[in-house]
Amino acid sequence: MIPGNKDTRDGILFSLPFLVIFALFMVYPLLFGLYISFFKWNILSTPQFCGMQNYIGLFHDQKFYTSLWHTVEFVLITTPVLLVMGFAMALAVTGKSPLRDLMETVFFLPYIFSMTVVATLWAWLMQKDFGIFNQVIVSLGGSRVSWLTNDKWAIWSVCIATFWWTAGFNMVLFTAGIKQIPKEVYESAQIDGANYWQCLNHITIPLVSHTTILCLILQVIASFNVFGQVYVMTGGGPAGSTRVLVQYIYENGFQYFKMGYSAAMSYILFIIVLLVSVLQYVLLGRKKEE
Amino acid sequence: MESNDVFRTKKKISWVLLRILEVFLILCWIFPLIWLVITSLKLEGEVVTKNFTFWPQHPTFANYTKAFTSTYILNWMWNSLVVSTVTMLLTVAVDAPIAYAFAKINFKGKNVLFWAVMAGMMVPFQVLIVPLYLQFNSYGMVNTLTAALLPRVAMPIGIFILKQFFEDIPSALEEAAFIDGANRFTIFHRIILPLGKASIMTVVILSFINAWNDFLWPLIVINDTVKYTITVGIANFQGTQGTQYSLIMAGAAIASLPQIVFFLIFRKQIIEGIAMSGIKG
Numbered sequence: 001m002i003p004g005n006k007d008t009r010d011g012i013l014f015s016l017p018f019l020v021i022f023a024l025f026m027v028y029p030l031l032f033g034l035y036i037s038f039f040k041w042n043i044l045s046t047p048q049f050c051g052m053q054n055y056i057g058l059f060h061d062q063k064f065y066t067s068l069w070h071t072v073e074f075v076l077i078t079t080p081v082l083l084v085m086g087f088a089m090a091l092a093v094t095g096k097s098p099l100r101d102l103m104e105t106v107f108f109l110p111y112i113f114s115m116t117v118v119a120t121l122w123a124w125l126m127q128k129d130f131g132i133f134n135q136v137i138v139s140l141g142g143s144r145v146s147w148l149t150n151d152k153w154a155i156w157s158v159c160i161a162t163f164w165w166t167a168g169f170n171m172v173l174f175t176a177g178i179k180q181i182p183k184e185v186y187e188s189a190q191i192d193g194a195n196y197w198q199c200l201n202h203i204t205i206p207l208v209s210h211t212t213i214l215c216l217i218l219q220v221i222a223s224f225n226v227f228g229q230v231y232v233m234t235g236g237g238p239a240g241s242t243r244v245l246v247q248y249i250y251e252n253g254f255q256y257f258k259m260g261y262s263a264a265m266s267y268i269l270f271i272i273v274l275l276v277s278v279l280q281y282v283l284l285g286r287k288k289e290e
Numbered sequence: 291m292e293s294n295d296v297f298r299t300k301k302k303i304s305w306v307l308l309r310i311l312e313v314f315l316i317l318c319w320i321f322p323l324i325w326l327v328i329t330s331l332k333l334e335g336e337v338v339t340k341n342f343t344f345w346p347q348h349p350t351f352a353n354y355t356k357a358f359t360s361t362y363i364l365n366w367m368w369n370s371l372v373v374s375t376v377t378m379l380l381t382v383a384v385d386a387p388i389a390y391a392f393a394k395i396n397f398k399g400k401n402v403l404f405w406a407v408m409a410g411m412m413v414p415f416q417v418l419i420v421p422l423y424l425q426f427n428s429y430g431m432v433n434t435l436t437a438a439l440l441p442r443v444a445m446p447i448g449i450f451i452l453k454q455f456f457e458d459i460p461s462a463l464e465e466a467a468f469i470d471g472a473n474r475f476t477i478f479h480r481i482i483l484p485l486g487k488a489s490i491m492t493v494v495i496l497s498f499i500n501a502w503n504d505f506l507w508p509l510i511v512i513n514d515t516v517k518y519t520i521t522v523g524i525a526n527f528q529g530t531q532g533t534q535y536s537l538i539m540a541g542a543a544i545a546s547l548p549q550i551v552f553f554l555i556f557r558k559q560i561i562e563g564i565a566m567s568g569i570k571g
Contacts, residue, residue, distance in 0.1 A: 010474040011397025018384040018407075018449065025444040026410050029421035036421065043427070092312065099312050106316050108561060109323070112553045114503040116525040117542045121326050124535050132325055135342040164322065169564065176565035225414050228505045232525050246416050246506070253420045254510055266417045273414055 037264035042257040054264035064265065066240065067248040070155065074230075074244060075223040077159045082219055083212065085163060086170025091204070093171065094178045104175070108168035115165065119232035122161035123148060126233075151241035154234050158242060162229055166222070170215050177211030178204060213284045217277055224273050245269055330354070330540040337536045353540035363541055365516050366523035370502055371548070373439045373519055377501035378494050380443045385493060389452035390482050394464065395474070410446045419510055426511060433517060438508045442501055448493040451566060455489035456482060492563035495556050502549065520545045 037054055041047035058064050093104045110118065125131050126147035134144045147157040181204065189199055227246035230236060236243035249269070253262030329337055330353050332346040357363050391397065392404050418441065426437040459482060467477050483490070508519040518526070524545050527538050553560065 006474075007395050008397040011391045011395040011400060014387040014391035014395065014474070014478070015403065018388040018446075019403075021380075021384055021440070021444045022407065022410060022446070025422065025441045026413065026418070029418045029425055030413060032425065033417060033421035036424070043424070092315075097309065097312060099309065099316070103312060103316060104561070105557065106319050109320070109553070112499065112549045112560070113546050114521045114524070114549070115505055116521045117546050120524060120527070120538055120542055121322055124329065124539065125322055125325065127535070130338050130342075130535070139342065164319070172561050172564045221414070225416060227416070228525075249416055249419070250506070250510070253423070259420050259424065263420045266420065270414055270417045274412065277412070 033263045034267060036260050037267055039260040041259040043259060044257075047260070050260070054261045055268075057261065058265060058268065063240070063243070063248060064245075067243050067245045070242055071224060071226065071245040073155060074159065074226050075220060077156070078162055078223045078226075079216065079219050081159075081163060082167055082170055083215055085167040086215060087174050087208075087212075089167060089171035090174030090178055091200070093175050104171075107171050110165050111168045113165070115228040116232055118161060118165045119229045122157075122164070123233045126157055126161075148234050149238050151238050154238060154242045158229050158233050161233065162226075165229075170219065173211055173215050173218075174208060177208040181207045213280070216284070217280055220276055220280065221273055224269070224276070326539050326542060329536055330543050332536050334534050334536045353534075353536045354544065356537055357540045357544055361527070361541065362516055362518070362523065363520075363544055366518050366520040367545070367548075369435060369517060370520040373435055373504075373508075374498045374501040376435075377439045377442050378498040380439075381448050381497040382490060382494055384443065385446075385448040385452055386483065386486075386490060387478065389449045390456050390478055392449065393453045393456035394459075394461070394482075407446045407449060410444070411450070415441075416506065419507065422507075423510055432511055433513050435512075435517065437511045438504075438519065439501065441507060442497075442504060448497060451493055451496075451563070452486065452489050454566070455486050459485050488559075491556075492559055492566065495552070495559055496563050499549065499552065499560070 036047065038049060038051060039047040040050045040053070089103070089107045093100050093107070097103070113121075125133055128134060128144055128146055128149060131147070133147065138144060146153060148154050185203055185207075186199055189203060194202070225246060226244050227250070230242050230244050231247055231250075234242045236247050245265070246269070249262050249266050252258045252265065328344070328346060331349045331351070333348060333350060333352065336343065336347055388407075392400065422441055423432070426432050426434075431437040463481055463485075464477055467481060472480070503521060504519065505521045505525070509522050509525070512518055512522065515523075515526070524538075524541055527541050
């Protein structure tokens with residue numbers, strides 16, 4: 001850009017501090033993890049090379065399949081709901097309501113709380129005997145719901161807490177997307193006699209599709225990595241009915257000390273997330289170009 | 291004329307109904323937080339009872355006093371404060387220079403490097419937990435706050451945000467400074483950092499909040515109850531205190547105070563920061 005300066009030297013000097021940390025705590029563990037996934041290792045003993053044994057073992061591990069399924073279930077439930085909720089909130093917040101600022105603040109608020117606070121709070125709201133949800137249900141003449149202790153409901157209960165916690169994040173992304181649509185587009189549509197729903201269907205939804213794709217990809221990645229809510233709210237129970245993959249990775253690594261096995265499992269999860277992201281990107285990207 | 295009036299009344303009614311719906315939704319959304327506070331002000335006997343009352347009959351701060359005196363909550367808060375502050379400072383210190391290099395310096399291998407760093411955003415953290423643990427174990431650093439915070443500094447999201455901003459700073463300013471004999475470091479220090487203040491603030495806030503909310507990694511790398519960060523401490527509250535809901539809620543309220551203060555002060559920057567990582571992505 002400017003003749004006679006030391007671009008290469010400067011570029012490297014400015015990049016170096018981050019690159020050192022990046023190499024040490026991202027690149028190295030990523031490769032090291034792959035390496036130990038080919039070993040049997042319980043920290044105390046010396047690692048023993050076992051080839052593909054850990055990966056083969058995974059395919060015979062019933063708990064691995066059920067944990068993977070619970071994760072997929074969580075992804076399938078939360079992704080569409082959170083996208084729709086975020087979009088609906090964004091519509092409310094970008095509308096003409098005098099309450100829009102208040103709504104933006106209130107809908108976003110749960111997101112700033114740490115996941116453990118959210119999870120303990122919802123575990124209390126959903127507590128079977130004394131939680132407010134059941135107190136209200138009972139006072140209305142219903143019978144108590146086993147929100148967190150019934151193997152059919154538990155995953156839904158965790159999802160509900162997650163909706164409350166993170167919908168505001170998607171709202172912010174959608175709000176930014178909607179605000180980028182030029183006002184003139186709406187004005188000319190209104191002159192042509194378009195009503196609210198027509199504007200929504202033919203202007204807002206198509207023009208935020210870029211944001212929708214981004215939200216979708218971020219949401220799927222986030223949902224695949226679910227752990228904390230489940231760990232705090234149900235501990236994976238009842239009887240393993242909500243155990244998710246990250247929890248099983250955690251248990252194998254830090255409760256049974258099967259380091260190699262745990263590493264192998266985390267690589268499988270990595271590959272799944274990567275494939276799903278690439279697939280979404282390719283499919284949705286192509287659809288957009290058409 | 292009359293049909294016009296009817297139309298207007300209809301419009302007014304639907305306006306009122308919509309506002310009522312909105313107020314209802316706002317109340318629903320905020321209710322769990324209100325319930326957290328209410329529970330924390332009750333005595334446990336009022337909480338665990340079939341004679342349900344909404345408001346506390348004898349409002350009390352006993353649970354807060356108890357949380358401070360009979361748990362390690364102050365230690366946990368302090369640990370989280372240390373971890374979050376250091377993470378934030380380190381993140382900005384290493385992210386800003388490389389973001390500047392990516393935005394403004396044409397050096398060999400820049401594109402390859404940029405994509406390698408961005409690829410780091412795709413790596414889910416749990417892939418790293420086992421190798422990172424073994425790594426810190428071999429350094430003898432398990433159970434230290436340093437181990438709890440370093441891996442987060444390696445996450446490249448801040449670079450991404452800063453680069454977008456630094457790119458918008460006019461190159462003419464830099465060129466003029468070059469002609470006056472300034473070197474890169476002076477330019478970075480005197481031009482880029484002051485002009486990029488808003489984006490740096492965004493990264494500061496987001497990295498602080500993310501570090502404060504970190505859970506999985508501190509849970510793994512820290513074993514001593516005294517050394518827990520607040521998120522891990524709150525998650526284990528149930529275990530150590532039996533299950534005293536009023537006390538747990540008081541703990542949750544104390545733990546959330548810094549975030550609430552942060553949010554009230556920086557509401558705009560926090561929301562804009564998230565929106566920005568979305569738009570330009």
